[in-house]
Amino acid sequence: MARTVQKTETYVGSTILLVLVVIASVIFLEQFDYNSAILQRGAFQAERSIQPSSPITSSPNLIQYAPDGLNPISPAETFGPEDLSDKINGKAELYLSAGFVSLSTQRFAAKEDPEAWLEAFVYHMGSIRNSFSVYSLQRRFEAENLALSEFAYQTENALYFVHGPYYVEVISSVAREGMVALMLSFGKNYVSKTPVSHARIHELGFFPSKYLSKGSISLVPADAFGFERFDSIFTAQYNIADTELTAFLSKRQSQSEAAELAATYGSFLLAQGGTEVKSSLDIPGARLVQIMDTFELIFSQANVLAGVHGAENRKAAEELALMLREKLGEAGQ
Amino acid sequence: MLKGTVSIAAASALSYLLYDGTGPGRASEEKKLVTLPDFSLPELGGKMSLVTGADRKKSLNLALKALGGIETFISKGDRVLLKVNAAFASPPILSATTNPEVVTEVARLCFKAGAASVVVTDNPINHPESCFFLTGIEAAARSAGATLLLPNESFFHPTTIPDATLIRSWPILWDPFQGIDKVIGIAPVKDHHRSGASMVMKNWYGLLGGRRNIFHQDIHTIIKELAMLVRPTLVILDGTQTMMTNGPTGGSLTDLKQTNTMIVSTDQVAADAFGATLLGRNTAELPFIAKAEAAGVGTADYEALQPIRLNTA
Numbered sequence: 001m002a003r004t005v006q007k008t009e010t011y012v013g014s015t016i017l018l019v020l021v022v023i024a025s026v027i028f029l030e031q032f033d034y035n036s037a038i039l040q041r042g043a044f045q046a047e048r049s050i051q052p053s054s055p056i057t058s059s060p061n062l063i064q065y066a067p068d069g070l071n072p073i074s075p076a077e078t079f080g081p082e083d084l085s086d087k088i089n090g091k092a093e094l095y096l097s098a099g100f101v102s103l104s105t106q107r108f109a110a111k112e113d114p115e116a117w118l119e120a121f122v123y124h125m126g127s128i129r130n131s132f133s134v135y136s137l138q139r140r141f142e143a144e145n146l147a148l149s150e151f152a153y154q155t156e157n158a159l160y161f162v163h164g165p166y167y168v169e170v171i172s173s174v175a176r177e178g179m180v181a182l183m184l185s186f187g188k189n190y191v192s193k194t195p196v197s198h199a200r201i202h203e204l205g206f207f208p209s210k211y212l213s214k215g216s217i218s219l220v221p222a223d224a225f226g227f228e229r230f231d232s233i234f235t236a237q238y239n240i241a242d243t244e245l246t247a248f249l250s251k252r253q254s255q256s257e258a259a260e261l262a263a264t265y266g267s268f269l270l271a272q273g274g275t276e277v278k279s280s281l282d283i284p285g286a287r288l289v290q291i292m293d294t295f296e297l298i299f300s301q302a303n304v305l306a307g308v309h310g311a312e313n314r315k316a317a318e319e320l321a322l323m324l325r326e327k328l329g330e331a332g333q
Numbered sequence: 334m335l336k337g338t339v340s341i342a343a344a345s346a347l348s349y350l351l352y353d354g355t356g357p358g359r360a361s362e363e364k365k366l367v368t369l370p371d372f373s374l375p376e377l378g379g380k381m382s383l384v385t386g387a388d389r390k391k392s393l394n395l396a397l398k399a400l401g402g403i404e405t406f407i408s409k410g411d412r413v414l415l416k417v418n419a420a421f422a423s424p425p426i427l428s429a430t431t432n433p434e435v436v437t438e439v440a441r442l443c444f445k446a447g448a449a450s451v452v453v454t455d456n457p458i459n460h461p462e463s464c465f466f467l468t469g470i471e472a473a474a475r476s477a478g479a480t481l482l483l484p485n486e487s488f489f490h491p492t493t494i495p496d497a498t499l500i501r502s503w504p505i506l507w508d509p510f511q512g513i514d515k516v517i518g519i520a521p522v523k524d525h526h527r528s529g530a531s532m533v534m535k536n537w538y539g540l541l542g543g544r545r546n547i548f549h550q551d552i553h554t555i556i557k558e559l560a561m562l563v564r565p566t567l568v569i570l571d572g573t574q575t576m577m578t579n580g581p582t583g584g585s586l587t588d589l590k591q592t593n594t595m596i597v598s599t600d601q602v603a604a605d606a607f608g609a610t611l612l613g614r615n616t617a618e619l620p621f622i623a624k625a626e627a628a629g630v631g632t633a634d635y636e637a638l639q640p641i642r643l644n645t646a
Contacts, residue, residue, distance in 0.1 A: 085546035085549065140585050157426070
């Protein structure tokens with residue numbers, strides 16, 4: 001015998017069907033409101049099927065810094081110390097030795113020029129000293145300095161700058177004025193939207209400015225001059241009497257550590273075949289070592305280790321050492 | 334009570350039957366060790382041509398012609414593999430990867446010589462599809478009728494090189510070499526932060542699978558072992574533009590120098606030794622060259638090959 005459907009069952013059934021219709025409608029409408037950065041409906045066909053090696057959800061979104069003229073064409077990605085080399089291969093060691101924390105990257109295409117695209121690389125280096133280190137070691141000297149931040153320059157296809165603990169590279173696939181403007185806008189947006197503490201790198205003021213090659217100061221994080229105990233060494237290029245010279249210094253924990261390190265480096269040079277040369281230089285404890293036709297001059301003052309590296313001209317090296325010592329004194333060292 | 338006891342007993346029995354006491358083995362261990370064949374043509378001996386010119390296509394053609402033409406190396410019916418450098422998703426203008434124009438021309442010449450097939454491959458770890466697309470290599474390969482083979486996990490099989498210290502039961506990109514008769518390595522000349530230079534021997538690094546970044550700690554030895562691993566038919570070192578600084582990624586056009594040289598050789602050690610001169614470095618500064626020579630891979634004394642020097646002008 002056929003069972004009679006009750007009104008209550010009809011209402012419940014209709015309500016369920018209605019809810020399903022609403023859900024289906026919402027899904028249908030939402031599919032048109034996609035995030036192009038994640039779905040990658042960009043200019044490049046190959047970008048659509050990319051499976052990111054890092055979870056998109058954990059990546060800081062760089063879209064917020066992109067000016068109006070750019071469209072994201074890839075998801076933001078983040079790399080840590082364990083997989084940085086997947087992204088930049090053999091360059092990873094440079095960053096890892098300088099205290100690398102993470103890298104965020106994303107590609108954008110120009111709206112007005114679909115063939116042109118750029119990629120932003122934001123390296124979190126943990127401190128401004130570390131970000132300055134990787135910036136300084138890759139400095140392009142043919143570049144144009146920018147006022148974007150204390151350390152910033154651009155080339156015809158790329159922008160490089162330090163902002164607090166962040167080292168930022170923006171690299172374009174083409175060298176065109178329009179892309180340079182977009183890269184600069186990206187950089188300005190990044191600086192204005194990313195609050196950082198205004199820490200200073202005091203050692204930059206320890207180098208004498210006379211004869212100093214502009215923009216030549218670098219921070220070598222480890223193994224400077226092939227000596228494994230030389231970490232956190234600042235170097236600067238000088239030109240005295242047509243001779244290229246490299247001055248170096250490093251602030252250590254104590255006066256005794258600076259003196260001990262200077263002595264150990266001197267011994268290292270002698271072990272490498274260097275010979276001690278008597279110097280009349282008026283710097284207490286200074287050592288002059290001749291090695292492979294060049295001179296190394298090493299001394300310490302207060303808690304700073306300092307010297308001149310690989311000088312072909314002894315007289316010029318001694319002149320630079322005196323200038324360096326005087327500047328260290330002025331700086332209260 | 335009885336039902337509950339029976340249910341527990343049945344579940345326990347099923348669990349026991351399904352229990353795998355050994356657990357899953359490592360994938361690489363399950364695969365047999367493989368060995369890449371020798372793709373070189375010993376009867377040709379050491380050959381090298383050095384062509385000066387800014388036009389890659391012209392330089393390449395002249396360099397090959399100087400060695401007797403592509404037909405010297407590729408025979409009718411050959412299945413050819415081109416190992417390119419597609420390590421990064423970077424644009425061709427940065428010269429961080431193999432120039433697409435060279436890929437197209439080499440593939441075209443192979444087909445012209447009667448090659449049955451030409452495969453283009455590499456193993457960029459991060460987003461191979463993006464790397465091949467953005468470098469222009471995908472379009473270059475397809476335009477010449479070559480087949481692009483993107484790396485797939487199943488393509489990797491372990492290999493061990495006799496007397497090697499690093500490449501031992503290590504996965505390499507194996508499947509694309511199946512049925513291949515000839516192998517041509519094509520690489521740009523680049524500075525490299527770790528090894529000092531990245532040229533044809535370093536280019537084989539892209540055949541490694543696994544967590545290959547650990548080899549950066551002993552970079553010169555791994556390059557030597559890679560050169561022992563692959564015995565190519567021919568190598569092409571593109572020094573038209575050289576990445577002088579900030580390699581291997583570069584990034585700025587100021588990292589590049591127009592060095593206008595195309596190097597083609599049967600000897601990968603000799604090719605790299607000459608490439609070093611474009612970087613302004615000597616072989617002593619690039620220990621992997623001496624190591625590869627000592628391993629019997631080739632000669633660092635490229636002049637001993639009596640290279641044919643030509644100019645496209």
